Amino acid sequence: MKAVAAFLLVLCYLAASDAWSCKEAPRLYDVAQIDAGQGKVVARNKNNHVFFLSGSSWYKLGSVSLKHVTVGPAGLWGTSPTNRVYKFVAGDFRPASGLSMQQVDAGGNGQVVGITSNTFYTYCLRDSYASSFKGVGSLSWTYLSWKLKYYSCGPKYGCWAVDTSSRVYFNRNMTPSTCSASGWTYISGLSLKMIEVATDGSVFGVATNGRVYQRSSISSIRPQGSSWVAVSMCMPISHLSYDLGQLWVVTNSGMLLQCSH
Template structure:
């Protein structure tokens, strides 16, 4: 019965969602590949040759490796005899191997430099070792390295900004988060089983997770956030490339190797969307429930697959940990209490309830305000609310669990540091490259924006330690010109300039 149950979990998690790849073949033949921060390295095990990509040309490097990795701590590799090397000043320097009481456990067969805490690898006996970051940074081949072993056996192990993923000899998948206690190299000793079965797995520079199963199919883990680093489901990436052996993901490109050694760089195709039978001008979603308004000010929410008209009239509505709020055409502010819209003090043109039980918004003059948690919870018609003015000017402001984002009248993007539920004003602004007409932070901390051309972008690389992330990735779509977006529980809600509403799987 237990095996049957695990089989059902596998079927549900691996086959439930399908997306497609758009790929370009790259000349050359490789058996393993790794990419990070725009650099791509690969090896050909039939010759041992090491290659890196400059422009569209593969350049062979000196030496011979069976596995290569590139990441935060440089370029590392292992040879066919499982000895460990690092590229130092253009030359491969041999590093001291791992040591244990068992003489056979002093070499690595696979190595990964993609983590934020250490270099990791597995031995020929599937024992896992890590090298702490201070040693990894300084490693030059002249000193003995102390590799630390930790519990568990994996045949493939890879780390990223949110933790480490591994697959066992029976293809079961596990995750280990980063921890400051009871850990090795900052990696928790707790192994979290994730439904599914993969023969190899790779974590990208920004935390994206991809894997290949024994049948040569590619999967991407959906729903990964800083608050939920294990994600929610495996998405099958359909393609006609043949049987896949190895993948690596970096800066929006998925590098794919087939069992024949062919090389492809791929992009995930356009969003998988369905149109919602409702015309809206603005939408907001949180914890599985969307709310929206139309051009006449009518307010709607979705129950099941049915959109229900609520009482009242609003131009902007928001839902989140602080409840359901809205503003009308006169900029008056309302809170939904006991099934009714209750007028509260203040004037705003845009409002957001996505923060940790505090409220933010901007008024008709682009002045920025916030309402701390203690006041937002008890807000009612009989109270004068202590709205706190925040320096600067914004036309749109939105918050989530890892901070607040805004855009000004010139479409410049800003992140607000130091925001907490009780000190919602924060401490300082940081300009983030890019230009958006609106921006929204999802319940789990994901950040999406729309530019003046109606293109949608997602912020990649957001973590607790780096809440600003690393770059904007355009979300491919064929929906028309987007005007407004909201993200919740792996669903991206899109409103176009024509008022069409789409619900998309991300």
């Protein structure tokens, strides 16, 4: 395994673009999903175990198996293989009764957004509910009347999403205290399987063919940006996250790379 990883890393160095330089992140085998926010990095492996990065080492987080984990201003949340929602409270993931979600995102301005299993309906958990949940009782979700397969929000410029046909959409106005949201704007140019919004408003996505793209020229004047810019990678990518200048990417083979300008 180490020999294969070393060979793949050589390929990565040779394929590195002028804009990004990638190296192997602190080693965690069989990574399936990654999320970074506010200086924290969490990951899930293919056995649905969750890990937290401290220094150059990974530490198992909690005792619950999760298929998706997210960290941000709203805290540390996840969804289980049976689509139950969990929040990290007092050292472990605590279940919440209520709606079942296949994916949740805690990267917004205190609110949590989620997508229900099977139906792909979208919901939002108000910031007051998200912050006060202590691991007991039911969560009160607000229905957002949109079908999506991946949903990510940032605290600065709004939310981005991918629908069930891999089309990309942007929503500028999400009010954390009420979960009210305006209509979505279709963003042409790519078919994505997932998209992530960083705390600083940066947006990265993975196309259906495994290629990585960044949305350029995002600002308060033009929060939807202007175009997609390819980020050269040496291997097909399955998942990614960006925070504080670091782009974390998961390859189809389960390797984790750490990239920077």
